[in-house]
Amino acid sequence: MPDKSTGDIASDQYHKYKEDVKLMSDTGLEAYKFSISWSRLIPNGRGEINPKGLDYYNNLINQLIEKGIQPHVMLYHQDLPQVLEDEYNGWLSPRIVDDFTAYADVCFREFGDRVYHWTTIAEVNVMAKASFDLGYFPPQRCSNPFGVINCTSGNSSTEPYIAIHNALLAHASIFHLYKTKYRAFQRGWIALNVYTAWYTPFSDSKADIQATKRVIDFELGWIVDPLVFGDYPKTMKKIVGSRLPVFTKSQSEYVKGSFDFIGLNHYSSSFVADNSVEALAMPVRDCISDMMATFTASNNITPSDQYIPTSIPYRPDGLSKMLEYFKQKYKNPPIYVQENGCGLGLEDTMNDTYRIDFLNGYIRSTLEAIRNGANVRGYFVWSFMDVFELMGGYQSRFGLYFVDFDDKDRKRISKLSAYWYSNFLKRKNIKELQEVQNVALDLI
Template sequence: MAAAVAAVSLLLFLSAQGAAPVLGFTRGDFPEDFVFGSATSAYQYEGAVAEDGRSPSIWDTFTHAGRMPDKSNGDIATDGYHKYKDDVKLVTDTNLEAYRFSISWSRLIPKGRGTVNPKGLEYYNNLIDELVRHGVQVHVMMYQLDLPQVLEDEYGGWLNPRIVEDFTAYADVCFKEFGDRVSYWTTLDEVNVAAVGSYDIGQIPPARCSDPFGVTKCTVGNSSVEPYIAAHNMLLAHASATRLYRAKYQAVQKGVVGINIYTMWPYPLTNSTADLEATQRFRDFYFGWIVEPLVFGDYPQAVKKNVGSRLPSFTKVQSEAIRGTLDFIGINHYYSFYVNDRPLEKGIRDFALDISAEYRGKTIRWLIHDYHLLLIILLYPWVFLSFIDMFGTYLQCYKIVEPNGTSNKTILWSRFKNRSTHWSGKISCRQLFRDTDDFTCFRHYVVQLGL
């Protein structure tokens, strides 16, 4: 692994709060090419949703309909559109070396395609220039689940193959306008959870699902089919944008393009064959579903077997085009849990039932009963080694499949977020640094990332 880039938001405290001595390591303990950074997403950060030509995204529609539990929205957010210079100063004051932000598609190209918004272009150029001026490495996420509402209304967004062409054209604008200063591009954020959260359980926009699978009452959708269609089109869009970059820009700009996925690490409840197979099946569905097409050109066999005709297939041309379109894999790691086998149900199934696994072990159900928990979350400080091993294997396979590829430029973006335990829903950075055991756990995570 040539380089590991970690965007660990908790490390905002590393220098500014004097955390390094408490953690027991310093910057010098990490390799020179290990980069500490932080990240933001456009809708959660920028605000200014109706300023300077920006059009609504699906998140605007979702939040303004009162779909958030706390009825919040991103109209103001943290006002990054106006305060980005102050935030860049915070990045440098805390000695972070990299910053990843996402571009609002509906701010840059308000109609989803065609005319570029000059004010949107000006904002992102100013932000990038400010980062460069302060010596901060620039990383860009092109899509963080905020599709222009106009494309959702016009043809159903990610459920329609037309999205591939529009996303590629949008990516072309990003590469052309910003690529002289941006070397690290992520096409799509958390593709797996985007597909499931948006089109299976309906928890995030465009909030599509069907009974009995939605976490809320959806008015439209098909939980059995749509997650697979959406992910399929996302993979094709990623591959198309990556091929475009390699053909048109990479030789001059020298950048790399990757994709980001949501990760949870499963442990088998027992060493029985059934539980071991269920654990591998979980990995195939959550990780292999997204990564294997980009490495081998097709979905894992377990996914194809359990989903059957509901799973879109790649044509021979598509398979060749999508294979090897990874310069790096970005991973957002949240938590771990036990997995045991569950018989494949007959009848209508969604993504979760297709996995044919139970995520909460039978021997710890007393905790679920006594504490009224939906899920037991296990926090293992050594879990990241498992991720490195697994994704390292994928990237080694990529080197074999694509010997002329750029997979030697391996980067792992890691984000520790929404850190949950079985006694609390969320824990803040400040709470974390008051808890010795949690602090030690986090220290082990960081050491494994860098060492």
């Protein structure tokens, strides 16, 4: 981490879940999305369940239900049990399918009587690049010249595609497990989550327009095309060639339609310029250079912005355009916007008017898409409180509620945006905003 921090305690919801759920209820939340840690629940990846982990998740879910808040659960958020990485390289092996499915089976059995919205993997497209191309995320696999670390193992040209292929098959396996074993009496929904940005051609040139289409295929179609159509985009198959794994006929049928809704994480938009001449001249390409495009300079605003194509801050119309794209290309599937928010570093920690403007813009954009027929079922702000960010540690704060990480009690304090969002949820006017702002600032 830039600040040499760890997530060992972080916001400490493990001990403060009752306080946090009360705060959610007071805020007016109707739903709360959280991740179950595979490593916490089943430390060895398979087999024995950790009773303390099981108790914690049951307690959190029960507390949410008691307060009338729907739990939305993410099964995997970049926390593979180390033993599976050591044993067979995790997502690079087809063996991950059986182990991930068995873990999901435990979650459905233990929590599925109260949880109706399940998402298998967070930002699976980002995982491929960050973990197996650039080396940002564990297991930090990459190869020169593509890695941002000193690469000791990996192949940036092939491994991202292998990891995604296995992840899609693992997701489909979980979907079919739930459909055949649990749906009749639990009546829940299964999703896969994908990071999305809206992309616009840098110019009106044919090359930039084609580059933008390529980027969308590589960023979004890579994941969603197999779910909807049963195969990878033709653009990818042509460019990547033999490095792209192939679905068998039975696998294609298995993956196609293996979702009840799609989870979108969306923070920003980017301009795209063609880079095909330089990319095609490279002796070896990774999955990023395969897109044969460059992106505009950025002010970073996403939780893991270093590995995402550089972005233009605060373009809320990009979300409505993305939702319209889903409506047109992917037959208007049910969608939950599972992450949307804004990190302000350590500036304007409490008086976060920029965040209010940001959220106001993106919520309006979501509502515009709904009015135009997009099948959006829900929207989540990232994040409810300040958390340990995977790339930024405690230096980038996304929460509506401030957490004092220097205080052993991890005190939560309402930011101005928390008051704004609560009033929005409760349909209140915000006449007292300036007064509330002064109160919030006095608490620091």
